[in-house]
Amino acid sequence: MPRSVREQLILDVAGRVFARAGYHAGSMEEIAALADVSKPMLYAYFGSKEGLYVAYIDRTGRQLLERLVGAADPSQPPRLRLRRRIEEFLAFVDEHQDGWKVLFREMAASGPLVREVAALRTRIVEAVGDMLHSLLSGAHADAIAHAIVGAGESLANWWLEHPEVSRSDLADWYDGMVQATVWAAIRRGS
Amino acid sequence: MPRSVREQLILDVAGRVFARAGYHAGSMEEIAALADVSKPMLYAYFGSKEGLYVAYIDRTGRQLLERLVGAADPSQPPRLRLRRRIEEFLAFVDEHQDGWKVLFREMAASGPLVREVAALRTRIVEAVGDMLHSLLSGAHADAIAHAIVGAGESLANWWLEHPEVSRSDLADWYDGMVQATVWAAIRRGS
Amino acid sequence: MPRSVREQLILDVAGRVFARAGYHAGSMEEIAALADVSKPMLYAYFGSKEGLYVAYIDRTGRQLLERLVGAADPSQPPRLRLRRRIEEFLAFVDEHQDGWKVLFREMAASGPLVREVAALRTRIVEAVGDMLHSLLSGAHADAIAHAIVGAGESLANWWLEHPEVSRSDLADWYDGMVQATVWAAIRRGS
Amino acid sequence: MPRSVREQLILDVAGRVFARAGYHAGSMEEIAALADVSKPMLYAYFGSKEGLYVAYIDRTGRQLLERLVGAADPSQPPRLRLRRRIEEFLAFVDEHQDGWKVLFREMAASGPLVREVAALRTRIVEAVGDMLHSLLSGAHADAIAHAIVGAGESLANWWLEHPEVSRSDLADWYDGMVQATVWAAIRRGS
DNA sequence: GATGAATGAGTTTTCATTCAT
DNA sequence: TATGAATGAAAACTCATTCAT
Numbered sequence: 001m002p003r004s005v006r007e008q009l010i011l012d013v014a015g016r017v018f019a020r021a022g023y024h025a026g027s028m029e030e031i032a033a034l035a036d037v038s039k040p041m042l043y044a045y046f047g048s049k050e051g052l053y054v055a056y057i058d059r060t061g062r063q064l065l066e067r068l069v070g071a072a073d074p075s076q077p078p079r080l081r082l083r084r085r086i087e088e089f090l091a092f093v094d095e096h097q098d099g100w101k102v103l104f105r106e107m108a109a110s111g112p113l114v115r116e117v118a119a120l121r122t123r124i125v126e127a128v129g130d131m132l133h134s135l136l137s138g139a140h141a142d143a144i145a146h147a148i149v150g151a152g153e154s155l156a157n158w159w160l161e162h163p164e165v166s167r168s169d170l171a172d173w174y175d176g177m178v179q180a181t182v183w184a185a186i187r188r189g190s
Numbered sequence: 191m192p193r194s195v196r197e198q199l200i201l202d203v204a205g206r207v208f209a210r211a212g213y214h215a216g217s218m219e220e221i222a223a224l225a226d227v228s229k230p231m232l233y234a235y236f237g238s239k240e241g242l243y244v245a246y247i248d249r250t251g252r253q254l255l256e257r258l259v260g261a262a263d264p265s266q267p268p269r270l271r272l273r274r275r276i277e278e279f280l281a282f283v284d285e286h287q288d289g290w291k292v293l294f295r296e297m298a299a300s301g302p303l304v305r306e307v308a309a310l311r312t313r314i315v316e317a318v319g320d321m322l323h324s325l326l327s328g329a330h331a332d333a334i335a336h337a338i339v340g341a342g343e344s345l346a347n348w349w350l351e352h353p354e355v356s357r358s359d360l361a362d363w364y365d366g367m368v369q370a371t372v373w374a375a376i377r378r379g380s
Numbered sequence: 381m382p383r384s385v386r387e388q389l390i391l392d393v394a395g396r397v398f399a400r401a402g403y404h405a406g407s408m409e410e411i412a413a414l415a416d417v418s419k420p421m422l423y424a425y426f427g428s429k430e431g432l433y434v435a436y437i438d439r440t441g442r443q444l445l446e447r448l449v450g451a452a453d454p455s456q457p458p459r460l461r462l463r464r465r466i467e468e469f470l471a472f473v474d475e476h477q478d479g480w481k482v483l484f485r486e487m488a489a490s491g492p493l494v495r496e497v498a499a500l501r502t503r504i505v506e507a508v509g510d511m512l513h514s515l516l517s518g519a520h521a522d523a524i525a526h527a528i529v530g531a532g533e534s535l536a537n538w539w540l541e542h543p544e545v546s547r548s549d550l551a552d553w554y555d556g557m558v559q560a561t562v563w564a565a566i567r568r569g570s
Numbered sequence: 571m572p573r574s575v576r577e578q579l580i581l582d583v584a585g586r587v588f589a590r591a592g593y594h595a596g597s598m599e600e601i602a603a604l605a606d607v608s609k610p611m612l613y614a615y616f617g618s619k620e621g622l623y624v625a626y627i628d629r630t631g632r633q634l635l636e637r638l639v640g641a642a643d644p645s646q647p648p649r650l651r652l653r654r655r656i657e658e659f660l661a662f663v664d665e666h667q668d669g670w671k672v673l674f675r676e677m678a679a680s681g682p683l684v685r686e687v688a689a690l691r692t693r694i695v696e697a698v699g700d701m702l703h704s705l706l707s708g709a710h711a712d713a714i715a716h717a718i719v720g721a722g723e724s725l726a727n728w729w730l731e732h733p734e735v736s737r738s739d740l741a742d743w744y745d746g747m748v749q750a751t752v753w754a755a756i757r758r759g760s
Numbered sequence: 761g762a763t764g765a766a767t768g769a770g771t772t773t774t775c776a777t778t779c780a781t
Numbered sequence: 782t783a784t785g786a787a788t789g790a791a792a793a794c795t796c797a798t799t800c801a802t
Contacts, residue, residue, distance in 0.1 A: 001765090002765095003764085003765075006765095022214075022299060024212070024213075024214035024215065025214065027791085027792065027793085028792080028793065028794085029791090029792080029793090037766080037767090038766065038767045038768080039767085039793085039794080040766075040767060040768090040794090040795075040796085041765080041766065041767080043793090043794065043795080044765085044766085048793080048794080049792095049793065049794090104298060105298050105299055107298075108294060108295050108297075108298035108299075108347075109212065109295055109298070109299075139352065139355055139359075140359075140363060142348070142352075143345060143348060143349075143352075143355070143360065143363050144363060144367065146344045146345060146347075146348040147341040147342075147344055147345045147348075147363070147364065147367055148341065149344060150340045150341045150342075150343055150344020150345065150347075151337040151338065151340045151341035151344070152337075152340070153340055153344070154336045154337055154339060154340020154341070154343070154344075155333060155336055155337045155340065157298075157336075157340075158332065158333060158336040158337075159333075162329065162332070162333075165329055165333070169329075169330075170333065172378070173330060173333050173334060173337070173375070174337065176371075176374045176375060176378050177334065177337055177371045177374065177375065179374070180370035180371055180373065180374030180375075181366075181367045181370050181371060183370065184366045184367065184369070184370030185363070185366060185367065185370075188362075188366050217774085217775065217776085218775075218776060218777085219774095219775075219776090227783090227784095228783065228784045228785080229776090229777080229778095229784085230777090230778080230779095230783070230784060230785095231782095231783070231784085233776090233777070233778080234782085234783085238776080238777080239775095239776065239777090381786090382786095383785085383786080386786095402594075402679060404592070404593075404594030404595065405594065407770085407771070407772090408771085408772065408773090409770090409771085409772095417787080417788095418787065418788045418789080419772090419773085419788085420773090420774080420775085420787075420788060420789090421786085421787065421788080423772090423773065423774080424786085424787085428772080428773080429771095429772065429773090484678060485678050485679055487678075488674060488675050488677075488678035488679070488727075489592060489675055489678070489679075519732065519735055519739075520739075520743060522728070522732075523725060523728060523729075523732075523735070523740065523743050524743060524747065526724045526725060526727075526728040527721040527722075527724055527725045527728075527743075527744065527747055528721065529724060530720045530721045530722075530723055530724020530725065530727075531717040531718065531720045531721035531724070532717075532720075533720055533724070534716045534717055534719060534720020534721070534723070534724075535713060535716055535717045535720065537716075537720075538712065538713060538716040538717075539713075542709065542712070542713075545709055545713070549709075549710075550713065552758070553710060553713050553714060553717070553755070554717065556751075556754045556755060556758050557714065557717055557751045557754065557755070559754070560750040560751055560753065560754030561746075561747045561750055561751060563750065564746045564747065564749070564750030565743070565746060565747070568742070568746050597795085597796065597797085598796075598797060598798085599795095599796075599797090607762090608762065608763045608764080609763085609797090609798080609799095610762070610763060610764095610798090610799080610800095611761090611762070611763085613797090613798070613799080614761085614762085618797080618798080619796095619797065619798090
């Protein structure tokens with residue numbers, strides 16, 4: 001089996017393990033066993049446990065960002081663009097539940113990855129809230145953007161435990177919240 | 191030194207350690223050393239590492255809840271009651287930074303405490319969003335309440351790194367967001 | 381068993397193991413087993429494998445130096461003082477065979493201990509050759525002192541495999557060599 | 571590239587690695603990388619790590635011995651023959667620093683090669699000290715020869731760290747020491 | 761002949777946890 | 782009650798060594 005294929009396979013397994021047990025409690029032994037490789041392979045491919053974790057966070061973050069950014073169609077009015085982003089975000093959560101759990105947990109944690117994950121979150125916050133900076137003061141815009149992202153994360157986690165709710169309902173609710181928040185902030189800020 | 195006093199002291203130290211290093215990386219050795227107790231004492235008082243952690247989460251969650259619930263003055267109109275809760279929440283975050291970090295990290299994680307922490311979060315969500323249930327459908331109200339709490343958490347974390355922002359500004363912004371969100375949800379839900 | 385006693389016991393065992401297998405090939409597992417302690421004790425007492433090794437080298441080097449230095453009776457003429465040192469050196473090799481093997485091997489090696497062991501060797505060279513510096517040029521005196529020490533080391537190792545030779549014969553031979561060497565060097569140097 | 575050439579190239583690299591890191595800490599991986607060969611080649615050529623090490627020691631020991639033995643011109647008086655050998659020895663150390671380090675370290679150690687290295691050392695001792703056996707008792711001659719060789723080794727190592735000393739000065743000093751030693755031993759032994 | 765891919769076996773190290781005093 | 786001393790169990794990581802191609 002060629003290296004690149006196996007790498008992806010290992011990352012999938014690692015995601016499963018890290019999603020269930022977290023970084024510390026997930027062991028290389030278990031990942032190796034589930035991926036049906038020997039531990040030395042893990043180290044040959046990813047260098048260390050942290051390396052493997054970073055690689056996973058990296059892949060997942062990249063995927064999420066690509067969706068968010070790719071969803072922007074400049075010919076659409078802001079409202080619709082935002083709506084599309086929300087839908088893409090929810091689709092990502094739905095389709096990569098492990099990835100979302102790991103990513104989200106790491107966003108809340110403060111480990112050796114803070115830097116990189118913080119950067120990712122910043123980019124997400126920017127991707128979601130770029131239009132705010134032209135309308136609100138710096139700190140206010142920042143705060144609102146973070147609040148919106150945090151609301152989305154929380155909503156996503158709630159949804160993982162309420163899969164009976166349809167994605168479009170959720171998108172409606174989240175969209176309505178975001179739009180109202182932005183409007184209210186602008187009105188107050190002006 | 192009476193036991194109950196020493197227990198509180200140990201919990202304080204444990205909070206400091208867990209906030210910095212997380213559950214796994216924080217060691218009983220370090221907690222014992224910082225609290226100036228022997229390790230067997232820790233076990234005599236809390237039974238196990240998990241016991242100590244649970245005790246800390248428990249105390250912290252109880253404190254937060256008391257503030258949120260105690261802030262409610264039934265003679266006030268809903269808007270103001272919500273506003274008071276937001277202020278209490280922010281005050282808690284400000285005054286118990288360790289506690290907030292541990293609590294928040296654990297809320298994002300899915301470790302051995304899921305049950306209890308989930309219950310705590312639920313109660314917070316309820317405390318924040320109780321008025322929604324009379325106005326919106328069950329799932330919608332739930333989702334919005336979770337979104338509001340998530341936004342608050344995210345805002346609180348952002349604030350920890352932007353202490354130059356005043357608490358009242360933050361409360362204004364959060365309040366504005368929540369009010370707009372609730373109104374919009376009601377309008378749409380009706 | 382009190383800690384200090386057990387420490388010495390562990391050091392004895394470690395010396396046996398390191399003398400037989402060398403630093404790398406001697407395992408903490410084996411030392412723990414032979415000393416009848418658990419591995420964590422080794423780490424609690426000495427911090428790391430290197431720490432244990434250093435502790436052993438340290439103790440052994442100190443013992444050797446004490447003998448060499450303690451043997452000097454200032455009221456005696458140089459010839460006899462040197463002779464006494466030679467006897468003390470050989471007595472040490474005879475009584476601490478493990479220690480000598482480890483020390484000598486490490487003196488030849490270039491591991492993480494170079495600094496300390498080099499310092500020890502320097503002190504031995506000085507202890508043996510201090511009288512030379514008043515009689516020969518700096519480099520010449522240094523070189524001769526190193527040669528004398530090297531000859532003694534080599535002689536000592538040869539002796540370990542020829543225990544039938546008496547200590548006093550060996551001392552005679554070594555002494556004769558050293559005296560002749562010093563005289564010849566002085567004659568040439570003057 | 572023909573096998574025999576590549577073998578020599580690999581041995582050179584192995585010497586560099588073993589000289590720097592020692593037998594245990596030097597890895598086949600590193601040797602393969604530096605020699606620009608794959609690891610299986612190493613095994614095809616030398617069978618095992620120990621095989622490679624032995625081959626290197628072997629080649630180096632052979633080179634040293636050839637120089638020592640080849641330097642003997644029977645038509646010369648003993649004094650000059652010895653002097654020539656000393657010069658050849660120092661030239662070897664100077665020109666094969668890696669080789670000398672590995673050889674010397676291994677002579678001090680007692681690893682899996684004891685037999686072979688001991689044999690080599692014996693031959694060197696004999697080459698250097700053959701003339702002693704006709705003049706001294708067996709054990710005495712042996713001991714003195716070992717002492718002389720040990721002095722030379724120690725001197726050589728000292729020289730590696732004092733390259734500013736000229737080779738001829740060193741040869742003078744060593745020569746003077748050896749001649750005096752031998753004379754003194756003969757006088758005493760007779 | 762040559763190698764990319766793979767691993768079994770072993771290493772040091774850490775930590776929650778418990779006796780004996 | 783309180784602790785110094787001790788450990789079982791498991792973790793990350795490394796390396797000499799070998800197939801399949």
